[in-house]
Amino acid sequence: MSDSGYLRYVALGDSQTEGLGDGDDVRGLRGCADRLAEELAKERPDVLYANLAVRGRLAGQVRAEQLAPALALRPDLATVVAGMNDLLRPRFDADEAAGHLEAMFAALTAQNARVATVTFPDIGRIAPLARPLGPRVLALNDRIRQAAGRHGVAVAEMSRYPVITDPRLWSPDRLHASPLGHAHIAAAVAHALGLPGSGDGWTRALPADVPPPSGPRALAAELRWAGSFLGPWLVRRARGLSSGDGREAKRPALLPVAVPVVPGQGGSGIGSRAFD
Incomplete structure (x- = not known):
């Protein structure tokens, strides 16, 4: 099948694939998988799309809960994005997390x-x-x-371009994309898939913005973030809770x-800044 001929796209993963940070649970979540599906629909309006992702899931949970339903849908395109929740756990094993990913790669391909x-x-x-987690990121990547x-899986190398850590690409919790x-x-x-109309525009730095705070202001910002987001996350972990408890896939x-x-833009409204 040609790169422009995908008809059945299934997304597997955790909160990023579910779309946290892009919309909300009241108005609905969009997210990167929805946006990719919209790009596919530009070429093939008859494309079908399912999103099995659930926030908070570890790589092993994605495999256990989402792989079989994904295979049953017989996709000709699938995205598998998981492992960040594993990386944040105290007992992280890069081989174990990647092993679950590879099992999904193997089954789908x-x-x-x-x-x-x-x-x-x-x-x-x-x-x-979170700087102490740097070696874990390198090991998992x-x-x-x-x-x-x-397994011939296409890899979007998000780790290699400084723009991906630009604060404007992240929501206030710094865990989910904006x-x-x-x-x-x-x-x-x-x-990475070579879709028609895609390019490397997403790798380029954003226009200059107001410099980030430094010194006492930077410390104060970190303390606010720790109190608003890191602290509650740690409490959930200590209590054995997950943000995804009781949740199901938004688009099974x-x-x-x-x-x-989008008025004045046409198409999906994603913009040429990311897709040129």
Whole structure:
């Protein structure tokens, strides 16, 4: 099948694929997978799309809960993005997390699906308090590349471009992409897949903005972030809770894709900044 002929797209993953940071639970979430589906629909309006992702899921949970339903949908395109929640756990095992990803790569490609995944940015550049996790990110990314190479999986190299850690691409919690960030992720995956109209525009730095705070102001910002987001997250972990408890996939069935039209732009409204 040609890169422009995908008809059945299924997304597997956690909160990024579900779309947190791009919309909300009242108005609905969009997110990078929805945005990629919209790009596919530009070429094939009859494309069908399912999103099985659920926030908070570890790579093993994505495999256990989403792989079988994904295979049952017989996708010709699948995205598999997981591992960040594993990376944030105290007992992180890069081989174990990547092993679950590779099992999903193997099963989906064995069914003749084209599969794409991503590498993760250095979260220490997004949240300085997370700098000690840098070696974990490097280890997981290395194993993702190796596993992807063994199964012919396309890799969107989010880790290699400084723009991906620009604060404007991240929501206030610094764990989930902003709408602009989700557009960049979708553009990166489209580029890795070689979709018509895709390009490397997503790799370029954004226009200059107000310099980030430094000194006491920077410290105060970190403390506010820790109190507003890191603290509650740690409390949930200590209590054995997850943001995804009791939640189900937002789009478990293959459905047609509605491409939103932004006034003055046309198309999906993602913008040429990410997709040129």
